[in-house]
Amino acid sequence: MALAIIATRAGLGLEAPEVLVEVHLSNGLPGLTLVGLPETAVRESRERVRSALLNAGFEFPNTRRITINLAPADLPKEGGRFDLPIALGILVASEQIPAAALEGLECLGELALDxxxxxxNGALPVALAAKVAGRGLLLPAANADEAALAGELAVFPAEHLSQVVAHLLGQDRLAQHRLSSPSLPERTTHDLAEVRGQHQARRALEVAAAGGHNLLFAGPPGTGKTMLASRLPGILPPLSHDEALEVAAIRSVCGMGLLDRWGERPFRSPHHTASGVALVGGGSKPRPGEISLAHHGVLFLDELPQFDRGVLEVMREPLESGQIHIARASHQRCFPARFQLVAAMNPCPCGHLGDPRQPCVCTPAQVQRYQAKLSGPLLDRIDLQVEVPALPPEQLTSPTLGESSATVRERVLAARERQRQRGALNARLPGRELEAACALTTEERAWLADVLTRLKLSARAYHRVLRVALTLADLAGEPRPSRPQLMEAIGYRQLDRLRGGNETPKAVAGM
Structure with missing residues (x-):
């Protein structure tokens, strides 16, 4: 009897748990048994491995009993990544290559019949886990650049099974793959200077970028809501190396390209027909959803009330925690979801409520039902709620351009540097530290309490007002927010009137 144990890692999510491929040869009834919760693609590996070994000129032990165990037994295995370690396990067990040659190596890859x-998919999480474990990584050449992003990791790419065996036998060593630091992408061509007018909306976009706040644009069709939202990535700072790795790991698991988007903040814009699983992730075999693909970037939801209300409600927890927990009967996954929500909506079903260009044809009941699709708890989590009105023709045709994205980005970077010294972005600053940073006077607290009572704002909305006011102070270079910043922050709660307030935020703030 012969036994071979090969260590590999499974990129079944963003984690890469170690899987031991145990191959046992015995003198029992000839055949091959594969155990360890393999799904269909893994069970079919027996045929791929047999054909690959024979076509590569190696012996397949047809006359012996082959038992392949994928441990741990309670972890479901999926994909073709186990083909290469299974093939190497058979070669070690049949003494065609020495077991010592595989020490300190992780192996993974799908085998073609030849x-x-x-x-x-998921080579980058595997590479990061192998780096932590202090092992080298042997994998398909097509995944070499992706794995090399992990840095300080011995990556050995191969095109064919015969090259892998020659490397392990010391006959023709594979060259260790090196990847120069990926270059940062050029800044988006969507420039904020192209936006005509809409000064309050532009200001809100800058505040959102500076403090990491969620933002909602409301206004008639064609007023520039989508155009404004698409300019947000252009005024955000570039990703750090660690953040870029996190974004790349998520894209790797989803089978998406990495190097062409390296260092670029994600901008995801799912259609309003997206399901809850598509938005937050899940499925029978949990995979990241749109909110995870927007990690460290922007999630733009156009036509927000057109989304199913249940779909929108599942975002409430990740908006607060920055992660999404998905539980299934046999699977539990936790995916990162630290995204910035930007949404756009019309004020009514026809879109022309308050539009001077065209009268609204909706009844009050239709308007109320439409606006009620956005729950109070969800709106509470959106710091900036801004009206984007229709522009007069003279503003649309004006040759005068607004500030460029580069100019606005300089102010955003300066404000974020102040927040970095404070310890966190204002949108994520813990409550106690937020209160200490704002340091409101007794008069300001009394005034603010009266405003909260008039607007019927929740405790969460109160803290959102403080966060926005603190960001406004950072943009102004002031140590703490004063009455003007508090008034402006309350002015950005323009949709709170939909939940029963009789006075608009602007009217109350102007008291």
Whole structure:
């Protein structure tokens, strides 16, 4: 009897748990048994491995009993990544290659019938886990650049099974793959200077970028809501190396390209017909959703009330926690979801409520039902709620351009530097530290309490007002927010009137 144990890692989510491929050869009834909760693609590996070994010129032990165990037994295995370690396990167990040659190596890759190695999904999380474990990584050449992003990791790419065996036998060593630091992408061509007018909306966009706040634009069709939202990534700072790795790991699990988007903040814009699973992730085999693909970037939801209300409500927890927990009967996953929500909506079903260009044809009941699709708890989590009105023709045709994205980005970076010294973005600053940073006077607290009572704002909305006011102070270079910043912050709660307030935020703030 012969036994071979090969260590590999499974990129089944963003984590890469170690899986031991145990191959046992015995003199029982000839055949091959695969155990360890393999799904269909893994069970079919027996045929791919047999054909690959024979076509690569190696012996397949047809006359012996082959038992392959994928441990741990309670972890479901999926994908073709186990083909290469299974093939190597058979070669070690049949003494065609020495077991010592695999020490300190992680192996993964899908095998074609002729022995070629095909790319897999999730190579970057595996590479990061192998780096932490202090092991080298042997994988398909198509995944070499992706794995090398982990840095300080011995990556050995191969095109064919025969190259892998020659490397392990010391006959023709594979060259260790090196990747120069990926270059940052050029800034988006969408420039804020192209936006005509809409000064309050532009100001809100700058505040959102500076403090990491969620933002909602409300206004008639064609007023520039989507255009404004698409300019947000252009005024955000570039990703740090660690943040870029997190974003790349999520894209790797989802089988998306990495190097062409390296260092670029994600901008995801799902259609309003998206399901809850598509938005937050999940499925029978949990995968990241749109909110995770927007990690460290922007999630733009156009036509917000057109989304199913249940779909929108599932975002409430990740908006607060920055992660999403998905539980299934046999799976539990936790995906990162630290995204910035930007949404756009019309004021009514026809879109022309308050539009001077065209009268609204909706009844009050239709308007109320439409606006009620956004729950109070969800609106509480949106710091900036801004009206985007229709522009007069003279503003639309004016040759005068507004400030460019580069100019606005300089102010955003300066404000974020002040927040970095404070310890966190204002949108994520803990409550006690937020109160200490604002340091409101007794008169300001009394005034603010009266405003909260008039607007019927919740405790969460109160803290959102403080966060926005603190960001406004950071943009102004002031140590703490004063009455003007508090008034402006309350002015951005323009949709709170939909929940029963009789006075608009602007009217109350102007007291």
């Amino acid at each position: 022995g070629r190695l095909r790319s897999i």
